[in-house]
Amino acid sequence: MKKLAMIGCGGIGGYHLSHFLGFKDIVELAGFCDLIYERAESFVKQAESGKAYTDFRVMLDEVKPDMVFVCVPPNCHGEIEYELIERKIHFFVEKPVSLSLDMARDIRDKIEAAGLITASGFQCxxxxxxxxxxxxxxxxxxxxxxxxxxxxxxxxxxxxxxxxxxxxxxxxxxxxxxxxxxxxxxxxxxxxxxxxxxxxxxxxxxxxxxxxxxxxxxxxxxxxxxxxxxxxxxxxxxxxxxxxxxxxxxxxxxxxxxxxxxxxxxxxxxxxxxxxxxxxxxxxxxxxxxxxxxxxDAGILCDRTFIEGVINGDGSKIRSPYADAVKSLTFTMSCNISMDTGKPVKIEYK
Ligand SMILES: NC(=O)c1ccc[n+]([C@@H]2O[C@H](COP(=O)([O-])OP(=O)(O)OC[C@H]3O[C@@H](n4cnc5c(N)ncnc54)[C@H](O)[C@@H]3O)[C@@H](O)[C@H]2O)c1
Missing domain, CATH: 3.30.360.10 (Dihydrodipicolinate Reductase; domain 2)
Incomplete structure (x- = not known):
């Protein structure tokens, strides 16, 4: 059975975990990581499986997951995604996928080069x-x-x-x-x-x-x-x-x-x-x-579509892969630029 791990065991992590409890027949809940150990430990207890970690690299070394859900705050993206790409691990990442458009575009291009299956948290x-x-x-x-x-x-x-x-x-x-x-x-x-x-x-x-x-x-x-x-x-x-x-x-x-x-x-x-x-x-x-x-709950279908995509090696049913999520990030970040400059902004999907 494929192994699933989580990085970030806070509010939205708990929402995803509540869905995973219904997926135990298709995926092993193998590892939970949070900077706050008690949060990761509480996820292990709820899942009744897996191990708790505070360092995501140690978790990836030990658990060797097939897929990871990244549920960290908007300003905490980057090193996690680069490490997952390096290790060729498929991942789901919560929106907004980054607060840096340059970084998000670079991650998008590296995902494409590595041939990874990705999804983002646009459950709507x-x-x-x-x-x-x-x-x-x-x-x-x-x-x-x-x-x-x-x-x-x-x-x-x-x-x-x-x-x-x-x-x-x-x-x-x-x-x-x-x-x-x-x-x-x-x-x-x-x-x-x-x-x-x-x-x-x-x-x-x-x-x-x-x-x-x-x-x-x-x-x-x-x-x-x-x-x-x-x-x-x-x-x-x-x-x-x-x-x-x-x-x-x-x-x-x-x-x-x-x-x-x-x-x-x-x-x-x-x-x-x-x-x-x-x-x-x-x-x-x-x-x-x-x-x-x-x-x-649309979120159940959102999570399950990604997990089944990884299991079947076919991400074509995923409605919001990372590359598309970067477009919504570009759209919204353009609004911030417009607010800060006081001028209209043309949206460029580089
Ligand atoms: N899709 C949705 O509808 C939806 C709803 C709520 C939140 N979100 C998004 O989910 C993300 C997280 O929001 P939240 O409310 O769960 O935040 P939160 O603060 O409750 O949880 C984030 C957790 O990530 C942990 N963390 C941060 N960096 C880490 C690292 N390097 N390694 C391990 N753990 C790390 C923190 O310790 C914290 O426990 C945000 O981007 C938010 O926008 C999405």
């Missing part, structure tokens, strides 16, 4: 809402996308500083930037405004709110706003709206996808199509909208 691409969303944007010419993600501040220390998290666009709202790219194609230019002064917290220096205007290759325009100033869910109704000439769709990521403006006949067709393709999908006409609801 595995949501059951993706299929109807893709169909909607294929059937209707999208002119405008509006997106807002307004929330609070995550409880990890590294998040509060842009130098360690990348800021809210790069660390968090990258999920929305990524899913919009996945739906309507590549962006060409961004212009971002940011503001501070609403959040008062020791050691915090990132923007409280940003708004980005975006041009896409298709000609469509988008506005994406993201804030971390909220202390209540009533602060804003976060969603992504895909607007066409005679209809629109609202995506609440990993929650619901609602289509407005379809004729009764179109609703019937969409509903029938989705239900016959996937028995677990619920599509129902709800008032004016056709409503699709998320079921299950």
């Amino acid at each position: 691409r595995y949501s059951k809402l993706v299929e109807p969303n893709k169909k909607f944007v294929a059937d209707h010419e999208i002119v405008f996308v509006e997106c807002a993600r307004i929330g609070g501040i995550p409880g990890v220390d590294w998040w509060k500083k842009r130098s360690t998290s990348g800021g809210q666009i790069v660390e968090q709202t990258i999920h929305q930037f990524d899913i919009i790219r996945y739906m309507i194609g590549e962006p060409t230019e961004v212009f971002t405004f940011g503001t501070k002064g609403f959040v008062h917290m020791d050691g915090y220096d990132t923007e409280d709110l940003t708004t980005t205007a975006i041009k896409f290759e298709s000609g469509a325009l988008a506005m994406i706003s993201t804030g971390c100033y909220a202390v209540s869910g009533e602060s804003f109704d976060s969603k992504v709206t895909f607007s066409a000439k005679d209809c629109r769709a609202d995506l609440r990521i990993l929650d619901t996808f609602k289509v407005y403006g379809l004729s009764d006949e179109q609703k019937q067709e969409s509903s029938g199509l989705i239900l016959s393709n996937d028995g677990s999908m619920k599509a129902s006409a709800d008032g004016n909208a056709l409503v699709y609801r998320e079921e299950g």
